Amino acid sequence: MPEYKAPLRDIKFVMTELLNSEQHYANLEGAEDATPDMVDAIIGEGAKFCEQVLSPLNQVGDKEGCTWSEDGVKTPTGFKEAYQQYVEGGWPSMTADPNYGGQGLPHSLGLVMSEMVGTANWSFGMYPGLSHGATNTIEEHGTEEQKQTYLTKLISGEWTGTMCLTEPHCGSDLGTLRTKAEPNADGTYAITGTKIFISAGEHDMAENIVHIVLARLPGAPEGTKGISLFIVPKCLPNEDGSSGERNAVSCGSIEHKMGIHGNATCVMNFDGAKGWLIGPENKGLNCMFTFMNTARIGTAIQGLGAAELGFQGSLAYAKERLAMRSLSGPKNPEGIADPIIVHPDVRRMLLTQKAVAEGARALIYLTAQQADVVHSGKTEEERKAADEALGFLTPIAKAFLTEIGYEAANLGMQVFGGHGFISEWGMEQNVRDARIGMIYEGTTGIQALDLLGRKVLMTQGESLKGFTKQVHLFCKENAEDEQLKEFIEPLAAMNKEWGELTTKIGMSAMKNREEVGAASVDYLMYSGYAVFAYLWARMAKVALDKMVEGTTEEMFYNAKIQTARFYFKRMLPRAKGHAESMLAGADSLMDMPEEAFAI
Numbered sequence: 175m176p177e178y179k180a181p182l183r184d185i186k187f188v189m190t191e192l193l194n195s196e197q198h199y200a201n202l203e204g205a206e207d208a209t210p211d212m213v214d215a216i217i218g219e220g221a222k223f224c225e226q227v228l229s230p231l232n233q234v235g236d237k238e239g240c241t242w243s244e245d246g247v248k249t250p251t252g253f254k255e256a257y258q259q260y261v262e263g264g265w266p267s268m269t270a271d272p273n274y275g276g277q278g279l280p281h282s283l284g285l286v287m288s289e290m291v292g293t294a295n296w297s298f299g300m301y302p303g304l305s306h307g308a309t310n311t312i313e314e315h316g317t318e319e320q321k322q323t324y325l326t327k328l329i330s331g332e333w334t335g336t337m338c339l340t341e342p343h344c345g346s347d348l349g350t351l352r353t354k355a356e357p358n359a360d361g362t363y364a365i366t367g368t369k370i371f372i373s374a375g376e377h378d379m380a381e382n383i384v385h386i387v388l389a390r391l392p393g394a395p396e397g398t399k400g401i402s403l404f405i406v407p408k409c410l411p412n413e414d415g416s417s418g419e420r421n422a423v424s425c426g427s428i429e430h431k432m433g434i435h436g437n438a439t440c441v442m443n444f445d446g447a448k449g450w451l452i453g454p455e456n457k458g459l460n461c462m463f464t465f466m467n468t469a470r471i472g473t474a475i476q477g478l479g480a481a482e483l484g485f486q487g488s489l490a491y492a493k494e495r496l497a498m499r500s501l502s503g504p505k506n507p508e509g510i511a512d513p514i515i516v517h518p519d520v521r522r523m524l525l526t527q528k529a530v531a532e533g534a535r536a537l538i539y540l541t542a543q544q545a546d547v548v549h550s551g552k553t554e555e556e557r558k559a560a561d562e563a564l565g566f567l568t569p570i571a572k573a574f575l576t577e578i579g580y581e582a583a584n585l586g587m588q589v590f591g592g593h594g595f596i597s598e599w600g601m602e603q604n605v606r607d608a609r610i611g612m613i614y615e616g617t618t619g620i621q622a623l624d625l626l627g628r629k630v631l632m633t634q635g636e637s638l639k640g641f642t643k644q645v646h647l648f649c650k651e652n653a654e655d656e657q658l659k660e661f662i663e664p665l666a667a668m669n670k671e672w673g674e675l676t677t678k679i680g681m682s683a684m685k686n687r688e689e690v691g692a693a694s695v696d697y698l699m700y701s702g703y704a705v706f707a708y709l710w711a712r713m714a715k716v717a718l719d720k721m722v723e724g725t726t727e728e729m730f731y732n733a734k735i736q737t738a739r740f741y742f743k744r745m746l747p748r749a750k751g752h753a754e755s756m757l758a759g760a761d762s763l764m765d766m767p768e769e770a771f772a773i
């Protein structure tokens with residue numbers, strides 16, 4: 175297993191040099207504590223914890239997995255103790271509301287920690303990740319009493335949270351869910367139904383688990399308009415806030431699955447369990463979106479983590495493994511062969527992983543800054559603009575990054591040749607763990623429909639324009655810069671094409687609605703490559719400016735410029751294929767009669 179090393183230099187580059195986090199934090203309401211020194215200290219401490227405590231447990235988690243018995247679910251060796259240390263370090267409370275024990279630090283800073291935790295050990299990171307989503311949901315929609323009862327415990331990390339949406343017959347289409355919520359005389363509800371695939375639904379790391387559950391009230395309208403949201407704790411809270419008797423909710427079994435073995439994926443049975451309504455009746459899905467949006471950005475990090483971990487492992491290997499000679503003559507004449515890093519194709523695989531990991535970091539931190547402004551921006555106007563940008567970027571970050579992160583993890587394995595397929599090196603685990611990213615929290619197909627249908631076409635392209643305007647401005651400001659020409663010219667052309675493609679799809683969708691579904695995944699991938707082009711051009715600019723200014727870190731900045739060049743020349747052309755494909759029309763997909771699919 176590669177030993178995870180937190181990429182602190184690159185984290186700092188993206189935060190401070192690319193996204194000017196110092197200024198960003200100064201502009202937020204209540205982020206006074208996020209001074210540069212404080213930020214460095216937090217990230218440094220977090221990095222140590224992830225490298226020394228979580229990374230060594232990654233392979234243990236995969237090998238042992240979780241075990242179910244009548245008494246509950248046991249997590250892999252070391253997970254419980256690591257969680258205790260995580261709690262003692264105050265990590266669960268980092269970004270939470272100070273009124274309930276949180277530290278009130280900006281969300282974007284919390285995401286840096288999530289990146290390090292998730293890359294070191296994704297299965298572990300999902301336990302606090304789900305608590306974080308439950309915390310956000312109760313913070314935003316809970317009553318004062320619910321906040322006092324549940325938030326304080328979730329924020330301290332004493333209790334953890336879950337997100338209970340999926341049922342055996344429905345995942346993407348929550349409109350068909352059947353779990354029932356019947357009113358009790360005391361104002362609570364009796365929740366009955368089965369939820370499946372519930373991450374962290376049962377485990378031994380915390381004394382109580384707070385399930386956030388979607389269910390239907392009696393007589394509720396059909397479909398998504400009749401869904402309400404409930405808090406259903408595993409143990410009912412006592413008057414003094416401690417966890418009391420067991421509620422009628424239990425874990426029936428856990429799934430055996432391809433990856434993330436250290437995280438328990440549970441079948442949860444609610445047998446008239448006591449629950450409390452959160453938010454208005456029949457508006458549960460709207461409230462749950464708070465959770466899902468947190469989780470979607472959280473899942474985007476999985477793509478980044480997979481690329482980073484694969485890159486770290488395969489880079490070290492490529493420098494040591496000897497095989498054949500460089501085509502342009504020996505580079506290691508003393509040895510029996512050259513290290514494989516001399517071969518162009520191995521460099522292609524390494525640079526793809528590097529471009530994905532660093533581009534993903536830039537995209538996630540940019541998205542996280544929008545989340546900061548939505549939460550703590552000083553003016554209504556700022557908050558509204560950030561909310562639009564966040565809505566537009568979230569499906570791209572979630573789906574594009576998990577897709578190309580998975581590709582990068584595969585390349586990490588490929589660099590190892592046959593050894594990549596062997597468990598010992600951890601590369602095949604990285605591939606297996608990364609695969610779920612494209613499925614949960616809304617599959618790539620569902621994210622693509624959200625982007626093209628809801629976010630872009632339903633706003634008549636406004637959310638896209640909000641983003642392309644920024645790109646246009648950047649291109650205009652740098653149009654005369656000779657050094658940046660190789661980035662600005664293709665970026666400006668693509669930015670224009672992005673709008674044109676959208677108009678074309680919009681027009682054909684007016685004639686045939688299937689065109690949206692037929693174009694959506696290609697549209698999403700195209701959008702991802704376009705957003706990356708913008709970010710890589712900006713990163714190249716920062717690096718080029720630094721080189722002109724003079725720096726002692728020439729190697730670092732040079733590598734940024736080289737990686738940007740690699741991205742533009744060797745990855746961006748893929749967008750052309752997506753453009754052509756998205757305009758190919760729905761006929762080639764829909765004309766085939768269903769029966770003709772038969773073998």
Ligand SMILES: Cc1cc2nc3c(=O)[nH]c(=O)nc-3n(C[C@H](O)[C@H](O)[C@H](O)COP(=O)(O)OP(=O)(O)OC[C@H]3O[C@@H](n4cnc5c(N)ncnc54)[C@H](O)[C@@H]3O)c2cc1C
Pocket residue numbers: 337338339340343344345346347370371372373374431439610613614615616617618619620623691
């Ligand atoms: C390990 C793991 C952990 C999970 N954790 C949680 C959790 O904590 N909480 C929770 O509630 N759920 C969880 N899930 C469930 C997960 O979110 C769902 O599996 C996912 O949303 C997909 O739903 P589904 O499996 O029902 O697939 P379906 O909805 O049946 O979809 C099947 C296929 O059809 C496609 N499809 C469906 N509708 C459309 C459409 N309109 N247009 C185009 N394509 C479409 C999908 O993209 C997919 O490819 C988890 C799942 C796994 C495997």
